[in-house]
Amino acid sequence: MVRCVVQSQWLIYSKHLPSISTAKRHSIQAFPLFAISGRGSSSHTLSADDNAKPLLMGPLDNVMPRHHITPKALFIPASSSSKEKILKILKSGLAQTIKAIPTVAGHVKAASNPIQEGSMCVTTPFGAVEDIFTAQDLTESHPEMDYDDLKRRHFPMEAVDSNVVYSLPDLMKAEKPVFLAQANFIRGGLVLGISLHHSFGDGTSLKTILQTWATCCRGESAAPTLTESTRRERLMSSETGASLDEFPEYATIPDNIAGYQPGVAKGEGPEIAPEPPQVDSHVFYLSAQRLKGLKDLASAKLEGSDWISTSDALSALLWRSITVARNLEPGDAATEDTRVLNIPLDGRRIMREDTNSYMGNMILFNNATTPLRNLLSSPPQLPEIARTIRQSISRIDEKYIKRAISAIGSVPDVSKVIMSGGTFGESALTISSWGNLHMDWGHVIGGPSERVRVSKIPFPGVCVILPASEPGNRSTEPNGVEVMIGLKSDDMARLMNDPFFASFAEWRCS
Incomplete structure (x- = not known):
């Protein structure tokens, strides 16, 4: 079994694969190479026209697992505000976040006719708050979720029921939301369930989204540089002759691997992982x-x-x-x-x-x-x-x-590149x-969150x-x-x- 170790958010994806030796790694130079460029040389502000164009993912995006980063639960203490007032501020802040970063309300899917086979993109048109945000009141249905009691017990992971606190994407759908959030009102506080598609961004990207949302909830303005922050042409490289052989952290899936289906559009089908151990x-x-x-x-x-x-x-x-x-x-x-x-x-x-x-x-x-x-x-x-x-x-x-x-950009089919952590099982x-x-969500919502947990x-x-x-x-x-x-x-x-x-x-x- 090759164990593909990915970021950051520790979301691990395993597949039953034979050992992939360095000798079998691909080193084909087939497509234009990429170059890192700073904000000054490649700035671009999203316009109405951009909102009608899919956002193509870059090389480092395309090698990430094609599903959501492990969902997280933010625990925020109660404020004196009503639930209605809190929801109004959360929705207003998220609307301003979408205005600053429109792709947050997009969907990730396989790109049509990409330069590099297997690439992903964020589709258009981008959505609105109601497409990515839900809320529910758990104060009566889940009395065991008492904020003060959870805090006393250091916010145990077992209290985070993924079937309750998160709004999760349908794994069988080809298009999956970039970002999802759910506000859960519990006795004495708020649990904010969040998740981000890994093909769109990493943990720092998630932090930027939450910072922007929290900033807007406090009544402040989003950073003006956010409109250009998603442009993938900012991450390009003029290096030539680079081969995947140089990077033992990456490997490619051979064509004859059992379970690989060349006829399925890259990124369209759900990935089925083996049953994990206890x-x-x-x-x-x-x-x-x-x-x-x-x-x-x-x-x-x-x-x-x-x-x-x-x-x-x-x-x-x-x-x-x-x-x-x-x-x-x-x-x-x-x-x-x-x-x-x-x-x-x-x-x-x-x-x-x-x-x-x-x-x-x-x-x-x-x-x-x-x-x-x-x-x-x-x-x-x-x-x-x-x-x-x-x-x-x-x-x-x-x-x-x-x-x-x-x-990574030189491999003909980027959907077959994996992060190999080695063959050390x-x-x-x-x-x-x-x-x-x-983040500090402002006094209306409850101030800074006190813990981050996963199920x-x-x-x-x-x-x-x-x-x-x-x-x-x-x-x-x-x-x-x-x-x-x-x-x-x-x-x-x-x-x-x-x-x-x-x-x-x-x-x-x-």
Whole structure:
């Protein structure tokens, strides 16, 4: 089984496929290449004519899973406003958001007669608020959803019923909405269920949509640069000779793979994944003080200009601890055994050009590799593990991004390009960090959201780092972070009984 690890939002997609060796990767230069251009050289403001034209997706969009990023639930405390007033403000704010970013109310589907086979697009005409927003009152039908009680229990994931709090797209339809939102009134608060189609954008794109919506709900104006933020021609590359062989994070599906149907329009048919194993999902908390101690420990023995980030240290702890939990007999690890960690990176932080306002996918996939014995060593070798992670991240630069875009754009059928996290099966581990989605929705709605949750993590080997998770007096003490982890039940039990892991991470909820 090849496990295709995707962003960012940790949405993992698995397919039963044979191992795909590097030798079988395609490196065909068949189509015009792409180039990154900043806002100054490729600005474009949406007009009435643009509203009648489909928005073609770019190379990094087309390799994303062709369905919605894992839906999220934002928990917002109650205000003194009536439900009617809150709904009026939410709808008005979303209407202004659609005006600033019309494609938010569009639908994603396979492009007709694209330059590159298998490309996706956002269809027109774009819709309105009522097409993407719904609301319901759960105060009587779901009395167990009491905000104060949920907060006391750290907002458990099990309280988020995906069949209740989300408005989800019909998986059987060829066209799926770009964005969907549902307001759920519960006792003492509001749960805002949201989801975004991954072919349209990544986690940063979702954050931009929510920021704009919240800004408009506060009575402020949307940023003027948003009208050009979705233009895919801003992300193009003049690199030549780039081949998919250069990027082990990507692979292609051979034509003769069982289940691949060349006769089906690319992107039209629903993807059917195998039944996943039993997965336990838990949330752990690391205080600011423990994070500092963790970074100090992982920074030991650094020389010269070497450095690691707090994120590197946390990733090292997770990689080591989860690997130990998965290996019942550490002493049996063969010398040549290796493990791979996938860390999605936001290319906006790497590019020199102004891409901060770009609303599309700019996620690059980075695989860090280390011998299994390094992860299982006792005492834990966090400094060495953290350095391995930092070195793997440091190799991703602007030239790498441009060549990756060119390589993806050179494949004849982009629908057959997958993010391969390697062929390492059940040893796969992905650690992604969600941007801070705690927006201030204004006093009418209830102010800043206090938590972000999902229903569950559907696949084992997925970790999500959530910043600013501990509310309180932020001016006197920095916040810690939460980490959502999904593992097989037995592995999770061993992780929770690991004294080294428990010395940094406190169990919160499931």
